[in-house]
Amino acid sequence: MSDISLIVLLPLLAAVLTAALPRQAAAIGTLATGLNAFLAANLGRQILHSGTVTEAIGDWTAPLGITFDANGLASVMLAMAAIVGLAVSLQAAAGPARAGFWPLWMATLGALNGLFLSSDLFNIYVAFEILGLAAVGLTALAGTRASLRAAFDYLTAGLVGSLLVLLGIALSYSVTGRVDMEAVAMLTQSDTGRIALALIAAGLVVKAALFPLHFWMPGAHSSAAPAASALLSALVVKGALYLVLRLSLEGGAGTEFLRNTLAVLGAGGMLWGAWNALRAERLKLLVAHSTVAQIGLIALAIGVAGNPLETGLWQAAALLMLSHALAKAAMFLAVGRIAEALGHDRISGLNREELRPGPAEFAFAIAAISLVGLPPTAGFIGKWFLIEGLIDKGGIHWIALILLGTALSAAYLSRVVSRCLRGGPHVSATARRPPWRTGDVAALGLATGALLLGLAAALPISLLETPFA
């Protein structure tokens, strides 16, 4: 049995089992995430060793059937989902049991794995449907009025996005007569094809919560439970960003206009998200707006990559996706713990006399360092690649924008970090330390991962450099 088949089917099987056996759900789910991580690592090793692995489902080759394409980019994305998934599972398994979390999370993982590996536009659309529905459930999981409202907005925005993507795929099927990835290069040859691509891209912009179509996202990500927020912010929006990147890679030089639009929207999102994060009063909302800004940065990186077949700039986008996933998941888990210890998540109330900073605050600080992009974190490597590539290419105005975005992100994150980690006379001598919880381990583990990934960046980079089939 091939690793590819197992990695797409195992989470779905686990989804069924966790739904059937709610009492054992945490054990089954954690086991499945562990196995998933093992499979992802194994697949990555295989790709490093012998290049892209392809598999025709049912031995029907494209365009009649659907093929899986395990290339370097897919492998990095699988690893991203696996690592974040491990930490979130750990946190969820130890935390209070929420009925319904595990089937939804396992379905999300299965959809993500299928999405990253699939080489077929329509198939990817179906995976998005699972992802979108499961994300609605994850948002509603908190059970509060606000989270239900946010889930409904999520559903509506997701449906609009799906409609646009589906319409684009239908149009591209009319133009090219096929829905496998080979169609993308053909689409860039005609006006009709480019309109089809634009429709798909518009749908993906809604799903990825890229400025200015991000309006539904901060509410959803900030009102969900911590484990769910981490999954939504770190992984679910990445599904759409991944497809944008993949389309850009498959389309070669033919999507100039779309890429420019993407870069401009990305820059807008980077600044708008940062501005809102600066003004946010609640910690979770600040982190959610920071996601808007980071998605903007990633979109900008995909947009400025130019013809991806010529420059390595697109690799910066992939690295930024990876580093954002680790840091943002760590941040949401840490915020969950901070809010739990404090009983609220108002930023103005983070200055406490009676409570010393704990591991969650520490994890938040490391994650913040990676998001800002200071060495030696993964975020630094991503931004380094991006700026270096832009210098070669002569995109000085983009560099200025990225630096402005970076300065703003440092500003809004230091609103939290400076309050959290303040010691000295502001903390009373009798202050206690918050006790360790599994949530701290998960958050700290992910933050450390973001840090270590910067030091071991050679691994994802060599994966990204494996030639596409």
Place this chain on the structure above:
Amino acid sequence: MMLFDSVIAAACLGAAAMALFARDRIAAVAAFLVMGLLVALSWLRLGAPDVALAEAAIGAGLTGALLLRSARRVPKASAKALPPAQWLGAALLSLAVSGAILWTALIVETAAIYPALVNEALPESGVENPVTAVLLNFRAWDTLLEIAVLFAALAVIAVVKPVHPRIAPLGPMMLPFARVVLPLTIFLAGHLLWQGGHAPGGAFQAGAILAGGAIALGLSGMVRPIRWGRAALAGLAILGLGAFVVAALAAELLTGALLGYPAGAAKAWILAIESALTLSIAATLLLLFIGPAERH
């Protein structure tokens, strides 16, 4: 036939307008139901009987039943008009989508590559109906993920826990009606399932019709809600995805290809998977109607 088609098209638009603007909610749902049937008829005229069947059974029938069920429970919408920005956004989106569809239909010349490929491979697929061959053989992976979509929908409903009151029997005429309809739906579902191999039909349509029969039975008051009924239904509902995943893995063990059915046995595999899916789809749709857990 031109006249007939124009009448259907105009009636579709009329029913849609009624569904949108009717003051009474029940009237709006009724208009929606009529529109679904008219759309199904249009699909038939466009030469897509499979889509027509699915539209009639799921788009009009079950969606209509779900809407009718919710129509009374949802509080009356406020009389406030939509904010202009929202209104404008929705209008622009609808215009763009309609425009794109219209433009595709009128201008874009469809590249017909895929049907030829399907016809060429059809003898090896195990079935004679090209739609079933695509859905359960050539692109079975899509269908597996679609079943996972149904699973996710059920999981979301289980999280949201909408309030589902106990279903009250519908009056004395419902029982004789159910007595006639239920055996018919079981027969029809079995027929559609089997027919899917060589003519329009298949698991989705069969499952929807089966669910319709079960709803008629519930409304007749002939069966009392039983304690383990919902648990059994939920088990049956998630069985579909489980069976499909296990079948996919088993096929790989036998042939070395994910979802690659053993040569010569493709029809048996497809029928077995579709039978499991029919039951699972029927149970899922029924659960959507009666709710995953009883609350008062």
